[in-house]
Amino acid sequence: MAAYSPVELLELFQRAQASFTDRVDAIKPDQWDDESLPGWTVADLVAHLVNEALWVPPLLAGEPYDLIEGRFPDGTDDLLGDDPVAGWESAADGALSAFAEDDALRHTVHLSRGPVPAAEYILELTADLVVHSYDLAAATGGDTDLEGELVTAGLVFAQRLPEDGVPGMFDPPLDVPPSAPPLTRLLGHFGRRP
Numbered sequence: 274m275a276a277y278s279p280v281e282l283l284e285l286f287q288r289a290q291a292s293f294t295d296r297v298d299a300i301k302p303d304q305w306d307d308e309s310l311p312g313w314t315v316a317d318l319v320a321h322l323v324n325e326a327l328w329v330p331p332l333l334a335g336e337p338y339d340l341i342e343g344r345f346p347d348g349t350d351d352l353l354g355d356d357p358v359a360g361w362e363s364a365a366d367g368a369l370s371a372f373a374e375d376d377a378l379r380h381t382v383h384l385s386r387g388p389v390p391a392a393e394y395i396l397e398l399t400a401d402l403v404v405h406s407y408d409l410a411a412a413t414g415g416d417t418d419l420e421g422e423l424v425t426a427g428l429v430f431a432q433r434l435p436e437d438g439v440p441g442m443f444d445p446p447l448d449v450p451p452s453a454p455p456l457t458r459l460l461g462h463f464g465r466r467p
Contacts, residue, residue, distance in 0.1 A: 277426070279378040282395050285426045286372060289402035290365045292423060293322060296409040296416070297361050305357065309412035318409055319361055320352040325398060326364035327352075330371040332382040333391060342385075368398075399423070400430035404463050407456070417467070424455045431462035 277285065297319055309318040327345045332338075346352050353360045371377060372395055380391040389397075403423045410417045434443065444464025449457055457467055 277392075277396070277429075279392065282378060282392055282399070283372055285423065286395050286399045286402075287369055288420065289399045289406070289423050289426075290369060292406045292420065293402045293409065294362065294365065296406050296413070297358055299415045300357075300409075300413055304413050307412055309408055314349070315409065315412055316349050316353060316357065318405060318412070319357055320349040322402065322405060323352045323361050323364040325401065326361075326368035329368035329398070332384070332394070333371045333374070333377050333380055335380070335383075337383040338385045396426065396430045400427035400459075403427040404459065404465070407460060407465070407467075419456060421455070424459050427459045428455060428462070431459055434462060 300315060300319075305314065305316045307315050309315045313321075324345060324347075328341060331341045331344070372391075378392045378395060381388045382391050382394050383389075384394070403419060404427060407417055407419060409415065434446070436446070443462075447461040447464055447466065449461030451458070453461070460467055
């Protein structure tokens with residue numbers, strides 16, 4: 274399993290954000306209400322990533338989950354505002370800046386499941402960005418080809434998950450042969466098929 278330096282983790286996260294941003298930029302005005310995942314619209318999916326990005330600065334500053342919960346809007350319209358692309362880009366920039374602070378990846382963040390090393394947290398968010406880049410592209414007829422190094426980073430995180438998945442956090446994993454292409458294996462870990 275690959276081990277990444279803080280510099281590599283930050284670069285992978287930045288590239289995963291850029292990949293997602295490319296797919297957000299490609300959303301046509303009439304696609305925001307289309308289904309992206311069961312029960313989620315394209316707008317809901319983008320709002321989910323906005324919400325995740327908004328949490329990064331306070332978590333890296335040492336604030337515990339229970340003091341941050343409820344601080345940010347929870348509705349899709351509130352999270353995206355009048356300009357969903359700008360809403361995503363602003364939240365993404367804030368998250369990237371927080372991770373780029375000196376020694377930020379040596380911190381511990383306090384998530385709902387307990388303390389997690391910031392290096393593990395950024396890898397989790399990178400995996401989430403990669404998988405949701407695929408989801409967004411698939412929902413909008415966009416480019417579902419993902420950069421190989423990003424898929425590998427997503428797999429590094431995914432292979433650390435319990436075999437039966439993480440109920441309430443990720444879809445249950447699918448049975449995918451180890452000989453399958455990396456993207457197929459990554460998506461399978463998160464309950465998706467290409």
